[in-house]
Amino acid sequence: MIKSDDTIEVLGARVHNLKNIDVIIPREKLVVITGLSGSGKSSLAFDTIYAEGQRRYIETFASYARQFLGGLERPDVDKIEGLSPVIAIEQKTTNKSPRSTVGTITEIYDFLRLLFARAGEAYSYNTGEKMVSYSDEQIQELIMKDFEGKRINILAPVVRARKGHYRELFEQIAKQGFLKVRIDGEIKDIEPGMRVDRYKTHDIEIVIDRIAVDQEELTLQRIAQSVKVAMNYGDDIIMVLAQDSDNYRYFSRHLMCPTTGISYPKPEPNNFSFNSPKGACDCCNGLGTINQVNLKKIIPDNKLSIKAGGIAPLGDEKKSWIFKQMEVIAERYKFSLNDPISKIPEEAMEIILNGGNESFSVVSKVAGITKNYKIDFEGIVNFIKNQFEESESASIKRWAKEFMDEITCPECGGSRLKKEALYFKIGEKNIGELIQMDIETLINWFKELPEQLSSKQSSIANEILKEINTRLSFLSDVGLTYLSLNRSSRTLSGGEAQRIRLATQIGSQLVGVLYILDEPSIGLHQRDNERLIKSLESLRDIGNSVLVVEHDKDMIERADYVIDIGPKAGKNGGKIISTGTPAELLKEDTLTAQYLNGKMKIEVPKHRREGNGNFLKLVGATGNNLKNVSIEIPLGTLTCVTGVSGSGKSTLVNGTLYPILNTHFFNAVAKPQPYKSIEGIEHIDKVICIDQSPIGRTPRSNPATYTDVFSDIRSLFAQTPEAAIRGYKPGRFSFNVKGGRCDTCEGSGVRTIEMGFLPDVYVECETCQGKRFNRETLEIRYKGKSISDILNMTIQEAVKFFENIPKIYRKIKTIDDVGLGYLTLGQQSTTLSGGEAQRIKLASELSKKDTGNTFYILDEPTTGLHFEDIRVLMDVITKLVEKGNTILIIEHNLDVIKLADYIIDVGYEGGSKGGKIVACGTPEEIVKNKKSYTAQFLKAELKN
Numbered sequence: 046m047i048k049s050d051d052t053i054e055v056l057g058a059r060v061h062n063l064k065n066i067d068v069i070i071p072r073e074k075l076v077v078i079t080g081l082s083g084s085g086k087s088s089l090a091f092d093t094i095y096a097e098g099q100r101r102y103i104e105t106f107a108s109y110a111r112q113f114l115g116g117l118e119r120p121d122v123d124k125i126e127g128l129s130p131v132i133a134i135e136q137k138t139t140n141k142s143p144r145s146t147v148g149t150i151t152e153i154y155d156f157l158r159l160l161f162a163r164a165g166e167a168y169s170y171n172t173g174e175k176m177v178s179y180s181d182e183q184i185q186e187l188i189m190k191d192f193e194g195k196r197i198n199i200l201a202p203v204v205r206a207r208k209g210h211y212r213e214l215f216e217q218i219a220k221q222g223f224l225k226v227r228i229d230g231e232i233k234d235i236e237p238g239m240r241v242d243r244y245k246t247h248d249i250e251i252v253i254d255r256i257a258v259d260q261e262e263l264t265l266q267r268i269a270q271s272v273k274v275a276m277n278y279g280d281d282i283i284m285v286l287a288q289d290s291d292n293y294r295y296f297s298r299h300l301m302c303p304t305t306g307i308s309y310p311k312p313e314p315n316n317f318s319f320n321s322p323k324g325a326c327d328c329c330n331g332l333g334t335i336n337q338v339n340l341k342k343i344i345p346d347n348k349l350s351i352k353a354g355g356i357a358p359l360g361d362e363k364k365s366w367i368f369k370q371m372e373v374i375a376e377r378y379k380f381s382l383n384d385p386i387s388k389i390p391e392e393a394m395e396i397i398l399n400g401g402n403e404s405f406s407v408v409s410k411v412a413g414i415t416k417n418y419k420i421d422f423e424g425i426v427n428f429i430k431n432q433f434e435e436s437e438s439a440s441i442k443r444w445a446k447e448f449m450d451e452i453t454c455p456e457c458g459g460s461r462l463k464k465e466a467l468y469f470k471i472g473e474k475n476i477g478e479l480i481q482m483d484i485e486t487l488i489n490w491f492k493e494l495p496e497q498l499s500s501k502q503s504s505i506a507n508e509i510l511k512e513i514n515t516r517l518s519f520l521s522d523v524g525l526t527y528l529s530l531n532r533s534s535r536t537l538s539g540g541e542a543q544r545i546r547l548a549t550q551i552g553s554q555l556v557g558v559l560y561i562l563d564e565p566s567i568g569l570h571q572r573d574n575e576r577l578i579k580s581l582e583s584l585r586d587i588g589n590s591v592l593v594v595e596h597d598k599d600m601i602e603r604a605d606y607v608i609d610i611g612p613k614a615g616k617n618g619g620k621i622i623s624t625g626t627p628a629e630l631l632k633e634d635t636l637t638a639q640y641l642n643g644k645m646k647i648e649v650p651k652h653r654r655e656g657n658g659n660f661l662k663l664v665g666a667t668g669n670n671l672k673n674v675s676i677e678i679p680l681g682t683l684t685c686v687t688g689v690s691g692s693g694k695s696t697l698v699n700g701t702l703y704p705i706l707n708t709h710f711f712n713a714v715a716k717p718q719p720y721k722s723i724e725g726i727e728h729i730d731k732v733i734c735i736d737q738s739p740i741g742r743t744p745r746s747n748p749a750t751y752t753d754v755f756s757d758i759r760s761l762f763a764q765t766p767e768a769a770i771r772g773y774k775p776g777r778f779s780f781n782v783k784g785g786r787c788d789t790c791e792g793s794g795v796r797t798i799e800m801g802f803l804p805d806v807y808v809e810c811e812t813c814q815g816k817r818f819n820r821e822t823l824e825i826r827y828k829g830k831s832i833s834d835i836l837n838m839t840i841q842e843a844v845k846f847f848e849n850i851p852k853i854y855r856k857i858k859t860i861d862d863v864g865l866g867y868l869t870l871g872q873q874s875t876t877l878s879g880g881e882a883q884r885i886k887l888a889s890e891l892s893k894k895d896t897g898n899t900f901y902i903l904d905e906p907t908t909g910l911h912f913e914d915i916r917v918l919m920d921v922i923t924k925l926v927e928k929g930n931t932i933l934i935i936e937h938n939l940d941v942i943k944l945a946d947y948i949i950d951v952g953y954e955g956g957s958k959g960g961k962i963v964a965c966g967t968p969e970e971i972v973k974n975k976k977s978y979t980a981q982f983l984k985a986e987l988k989n
């Protein structure tokens with residue numbers, strides 16, 4: 046038995062479906078919690094242990110702070126002992142800010158900024174020369190030497206290349222006692238009322254002193270004095286001009302271009318930060334991208350007329366000021382708002398899009414009356430731009446954004462930084478170039494850097510370089526070598542974001558922490574699994590407890606201790622069915638054990654489907670890292686796209702193919718990544734992407750509403766004799782409209798409490814006790830059950846209950862078939878996991894009358910799924926294929942890959958070394974390929 050101070054003990058946990066369980070978790074070990082999807086793993090790991098850890102953490106705040114944070118509710122658990130501080134490393138990409146990048150979240154960018162500020166060498170953006178900076182003494186010496194024997198002017202630059210008449214400036218200069226100024230290269234006496242052309246740009250210097258340079262002590266003193274004064278007026282920059290020639294030089298206390306005199310401030314880390322006004326590019330404010338109106342989105346089809354809604358932002362004709370303007374423009378340019386847009390004269394379109402001002406009159410033919418008109422229109426393009434930039438309303442901004450494209454900022458080329466920042470270099474590279482490299486290239490670059498540094502640079506940079514290198518190597522350990530530091534965190538997949546957080550945690554070197562992770566193997570190719578497991582082990586080895594919710598076989602086998610939750614999901618789960626070392630687990634007879642010891646397995650199919658003879662061909666895809674890739678997908682098959690992380694699978698499928706099909710079938714606006722052509726679209730009749738995004742974001746959506754079975758159930762209730770007598774229509778039984786629902790909670794059954802910067806909390810409505818309907822509605826019963834009772838039934842119960850109502854039965858049965866029988870019909874979609882949401886979508890597809898020609902796209906559908914869940918899922922998918930549909934899956938899981946009829950393997954590596962097709966063919970053909978990583982792992986799988 047484990048000693049109790051080496052353990053975390055959870056006693057009497059009852060959160061969600063947990064059945065009052067006790068669990069002992071060894072400390073400073075790698076512990077895996079496994080079990081079917083919905084068995085209660087997250088309820089234990091996140092909703093019990095992590096939640097209690099968070100609560101205790103907040104308790105330690107002073108009551109003053111707690112008042113803002115709010116107390117957190119205690120999870121439903123009797124006691125947790127031995128709990129250390131808990132950090133959850135989740136997959137949610139919580140940071141949606143466009144200012145957060147891989148570099149900023151890992152802190153590597155902060156060290157890079159420090160490196161460039163301390164050890165960077167500045168170059169002039171005018172001439173490319175190395176910038177120089179001098180002390181006042183050095184400047185005096187240089188003047189004495191370079192201008193010996195000459196008469197010089199010492200000048201203080203006060204205006205550089207700016208417009209204005211500068212009358213006050215001249216007055217002030219005169220008041221200070223100076224007599225001469227140099228204006229645009231010409232020295233003049235200052236006269237009362239002096240001014241210059243206000244519409245031209247000017248260079249103005251004050252003449253501080255004129256001296257003949259010789260080696261006398263007195264001259265030296267005078268030069269020193271004048272340099273000091275000139276520095277004061279010139280803001281640390283002076284200009285020295287030989288009197289008899291055009292020979293001049295700038296001197297600066299700061300970094301300065303020796304030829305043109307531009308100067309940079311002494312660099313601080315903030316000058317390299319795109320989140321600081323000091324460093325951010327002025328054009329894009331440090332975002333690296335700007336939004337530009339896309340004319341194609343404004344006029345998607347120029348065969349339509351303006352009246353028929355041809356100008357998308359205006360919509361169909363209505364009585365509005367803008368449509369009146371359109372009439373006037375039509376009057377002036379002699380066209381009709383019923384003409385297709387392609388027929389409208391160019392000048393008229395120019396005004397419609399970009400605006401114009403014009404008055405004109407028309408003499409009516411009939412009565413001879415003259416009518417005056419005025420065009421005064423800002424143009425649709427400007428209108429959209431203004432709405433996007435200036436509107437206070439988020440929804441209007443979103444609306445305007447639909448007509449815009451995000452493009453790379455033309456000023457900074459996406460580096461997000463001011464020009465000056467990019468002229469600081471280390472080893473001949475600027476910070477913008479470094480953050481664009483993928484991490485593998487960057488690691489190699491830093492390896493070679495020390496040889497290129499001067500000894501002074503090395504001594505400053507050594508410590509900083511160490512920090513950068515260790516952090517980069519952690520990123521490499523978790524398999525993310527293909528990312529670049531400037532990659533915006535918004536665009537990361539859940540798995541990538543989680544592994545970055547993991548790398549950051551390893552970098553932080555904390556000890557005594559309990560880390561909880563949710564399926565870190567998501568999105569990772571089998572090849573990189575080993576390194577991921579090693580990273581988790583190293584977190585453990587420095588003295589942390591690591592608790593991982595995971596289904597991956599390798600991870601389970603490498604754990605120190607495994608906790609298996611089950612036996613099934615939902616109400617039929619929530620118990621601990623086995624605990625122990627992996628070796629002990631294998632001897633048990635749980636589902637997990639059986640899949641691990643080979644008693645149960647997903648069989649390799651005997652035959653591969655040939656498809657229906659048609660193909661969908663995508664030619665010449667070049668998005669992100671794709672190297673002119675072409676693929677052929679056999680229709681009527683199950684096709685898998687495989688390859689190591691970062692090889693380009695998502696770019697190919699989600700970034701290119703899906704938007705092409707989606708635009709074709711549904712007129713979607715999302716622009717596909719670049720490609721040459723697509724062939725064979727005529728052989729399919731729609732595309733559906735089944736992802737893990739929530740089926741609804743409010744407590745009002747649930748499995749019954751999503752699959753639409755709830756409308757059938759409401760009609761059924763309206764047909765009961767009692768409802769007929771009272772005249773209740775189906776709407777009475779909806780919680781979304783007034784009438785039958787509870788008025789207090791407006792049918793949601795819960796009250797929302799906003800928690801400041803914590804997520805909203807929902808508490809049960811006091812009026813209806815969470816039943817969502819009012820008393821009268823609840824009095825209507827079908828076979829003894831109220832509408833609320835129905836919503837609280839599990840799908841399994843409902844299948845029995847509605848056995849005799851075919852329409853309802855069929856829909857509910859398909860949800861049961863995808864393994865979700867344990868959910869209740871009314872379970873709020875906000876409580877469903879990604880995997881559960883995905884299977885609801887599949888079920889809803891299955892229950893539809895299908896055309897048999899649909900193209901389905903799924904991205905890692907095995908996320909969150911146990912071996913057994915995968916078997917069920919693949920049965921469902923097989924059914925869809927057998928009806929004639931095509932399924933395209935991006936997947937790493939070998940249990941799925943081995944079922945494919947056709948595999949498209951992308952690689953060879955991630956990032957710049959990827960983006961090619963390594964191999965295509967049936968699994969049997971693929972395994973013959975010597976270069977494919979997927980083949981290496983698939984081989985073993987096919988032998989079984």
Ligand code: ADP
Binds near residue numbers: 061087616
């Ligand atoms: P796992 O992590 O093993 O997939 P979960 O712990 O997420 O399973 O879920 C266990 C059960 O609890 C499931 O039936 C799930 O639908 C249910 N559940 C999860 N979250 C909530 C919630 N917030 N409210 C009610 N039920 C929930």
Ligand code: ADP
Binds near residue numbers: 529532956
């Ligand atoms: P996979 O799906 O195989 O993991 P991806 O298609 O996500 O690969 O990535 C392929 C390459 O494209 C990688 O180098 C990745 O960093 C890059 N990439 C992917 N998405 C983006 C994006 N939104 N912005 C910039 N680069 C991206």
Ligand code: ZN
Binds near residue numbers: 327330331461
């Ligand atoms: Zn910019």
Ligand code: ZN
Binds near residue numbers: 789791811814816
């Ligand atoms: Zn209520």
